[in-house]
Amino acid sequence: MKDVLLTILLCLFAIEVPADSWDEGNFKPYNTDVVLEKTNLPILFINTRDEAGHTTAIHKDYQVAVRMKIINNADGVNYGDTVAHSGQTTDYEGWVGIKYRGSSSFYDSDKKPYGFRTLKTADVNGKKEKVKLLGLPEDNNWVLLAPYHDRSLIRDPLVYQLSRPYFEFTPKCKFCEIIVDGIYYGVYILCEKPSKGKNRLNFTAPGDSGDELTGDYMVEIDRDNEPHFVLKYKMYDHDICAKYHFPDYEEISSEQMAYIKQRFDELEDVLNSDGFADKENGYSKYIDVENFINYQLLTEFCQNPDGYRLSTYIYKRRDSVDPRFKITPWDYNMTFGNNIAAGDFLYEQWVYEKGQKAGLLGKLPVPFWWKRLTEDEAYWKRMKERWAELRTSTLSDQHVTEMMDSLVNEVTIGGACERNYQAWPIWDKEIPLAPTTATNYDEEIALMREWTKKQVAWIDEQLGFDPTGIISIQNLPFVKRNDNDDWYDLQGRKFASKPTARGIYIHQGKIAGNQF
Template identity: 35%
Template sequence: MKVYLWVAVVFLFSCSGGSGDSQPKVTLDTTPPQLILNGEDIVSIQQGETFNDAGVTANDDVDGDLTSAVLVEGEVDANVLGKYVLTYKVSDAAGNIATALTRTVIVVNDSLFLQVSIDTHGATIVDEPKILASMQMMSANETIYDGNIGIEIRGSSSQSFDKKSYGFETWDSDGEDMNFALANFPEEEDWIFYGPFSDKSLMRNVLIYQLSNEMGRYATRTEFSEVTINGEYRGVYVLMEKMKRDKNRVDVSKLKDDDITGGYIIKIDKTTGEAVGTDFSFSSLYDGFGESGGTQKIKFLYEYPDAEDLSDQQKAYIQGYYHGFEQALKSNQFTDATNGYQKYIDVPSFIDFFILNELSHNVDGFRISTFMHKDKGEKLKMGPIWDFNLAFGNADYCRGETTDDWAYKFNEYCPNDLSRVPFWWARLLEDPAFVTALQARWTELRGNVLSEAKVQSKIAAHSANLIYSNAVQRNFETFDVLGSYLWPNFFVGNTYEEEVDYLDDWVLQRMQWMDTAIANL
């Protein structure tokens, strides 16, 4: 209802015989128009779909229908995933401004990620042996694989999770291994569906593997996927390449009897069962503190070739090579470029491996899932990196959550842990030449691959894609774990956005600490 004010306008005048007393009445409009939103205030559309704005209706007590005068601020790009806000404003002829209204438009893509459907034909997936199953994989609504696979549960402690990870092979109609280029990856037969569970950002492994590849160090290629097994949705997964010798994976030569210098893939990992025996592994000359008399010496496991495929001569060679490296590293002449440790190792690969594990403060770093490889006639190289789901502040033990400690000093934080970091890293940092090379490499990377803007943009892009594909919603409806502690979470966010914000803030603080820490080595 309009409010009318009576305003007295007094005319003062002088004339012979009297004065005037007329008082004209003026009406002032002080009531703003009203905006009414047509349709919902939050609208979701598929990427590429035409957005038709339902708009608003505007009415004014004096001016009547002002809908045609409404101004809309903001715009929607239906081809780009994201959240867009439209703001509606209008004013009347008297200058009264209506209370603005907003509409949020979310552009999503339900088929953004690989859509995978697996049918086990009534069989149960177990931890060995692989069982026959059928798999259909779709990308952008097009079928890119429709055939047999052999599938099994994989992992160690992760097998206790409600959300399992799987190893699988692409098989032909006869159940034989068959190379196939899944998701435009180089063709191979061995693959992994990794199911992020305790990592509620869903992206820690994907992030570090991408950074490694951009640094020029091969790490498994990744592709976000959504997996359904026997008609039951099982959440967000990551399609990954299995670690193995291959020209497009770990590119080392096939080991032959006539040249025993390579290639080998060796790993430091948890030792259980047969892996403890000398037929399947060999020991360091030293424990994690560099003591030759220590009882907890580092174990090196044969990854490629399989232990049973190695001859005694080949085992003797690679064991001797490692022992020679360690002895050179422990010697008083360890910094000598000719006869010291540099005779045995590819220093740049060690530096990049160090940077990636320290950047993420990987609580398992250097001591579990730690791979190395040696090609024919070449030096020992570190990598590829593997398994960072407990990195980036996602562990509540042994200082795994901190941004201002060195990960390689794990033995000091948890001296009773059975899986120890080799003494190598502390000793390497005693060499001024190694430190200088590390500082130069860190400075170089901070100017490009590891700049704050580039790393944080990756986090933002992954989270946006996961959110605006509705994959996050489907995943956490299936596994209602947001706001709940899952071993070994340090931070527990109530929403997915809180989990991503924690990761983003943690990375920023870590990089800034490393700037100072590396400069002061």
């Protein structure tokens, strides 16, 4: 019965897929004459041609087998002409099963993102091969983000770098430049995704009874375009959907489906009750409060209009390990003022409040949980404390500026940004939901910096944080002693080697962390 239902669902979803979900020419750039001579970024080659020279069309609905090669020389200089520069270091070469991915990032963007699996052979249904790519931990499930709506090119990597110490898993990523069948396609971001791998969330498959039934699971609050269940409480008569990710719909049993749905029902019932803040039987029994606060502050810091309601990955482990829901970060291309939907999503407003107002976000509102949580004095108090901690560490003005500078330098120093906008000249092009204020890259970055400054100042005011009270790390006495390879935490405790625990540390006079 479940197989029949899946077939029906897939047919229904297929009806909604626009005719342009694939293209014989594989969605070439506007300008196909850009030449990549050399770059500081790795170069990723995709070859869709068979031995007869025929091009294989990449699709969104299913994977096709293509060849992939990644060049990444140790000296940081990579050459696009692999014939003239035949001695380059090959980071990876082999078969991959590739497809287009994304929703708005696909349909509203001419520069298409990809998902791919590394394969042992040319059979997309055959064995996958776990590999390290560009130093990222071994896995076989990868994405290539295609910054188009994000004209800064850096929004996703910036948020991931800033948030990495505070979550069990935050995607690691690398900039690269892509050439498809000899044509330059621009700057992409090779990225991990929230998934089950041992180097990612390392899930254990659930069983059908006892403690094994209680985990592990991961769902995504998102659209209704894939198999999902509906949360118990609607917002303005709109369903809120949770897609199955682990186990996926083809593998999850009816007992497991019933369990995870029931667990969400229990959470929502508690949040909707008068005793929702009870210390023993309230919401803290069901959610990792610190994790939810970290996610909420991250969402508000960068004003993610998709936050809470789209691309929101929530997971739960077995009760014997941890019975509480947690969230992992994903999808930040529309952040830092880069969205004109729902009244512009500018600074000086909470995303969780604006996203709950009728009509502003169409049929995809924010679940009621987030507003409800802030009604608990203890939760709000901890949010204020946590914001102060973040503002004196990874979200300090100094550290945010350093991260922005580093990422901007990475995409500009070797000409990658310039080439990208030669291939995709979009500064005068109207892109769905994107502001059209900037006329060049420097202006885009300047606007992003100014927006961030205003947004942070507003949150400081709302949460009672005085930035004038921040002590520069350069004035901390133990930093002045830090002229060797020692590490210090923010209390001044010294570590002879890099700490293994997640957290914020000072190393050689700069903010660092064990997973930056």
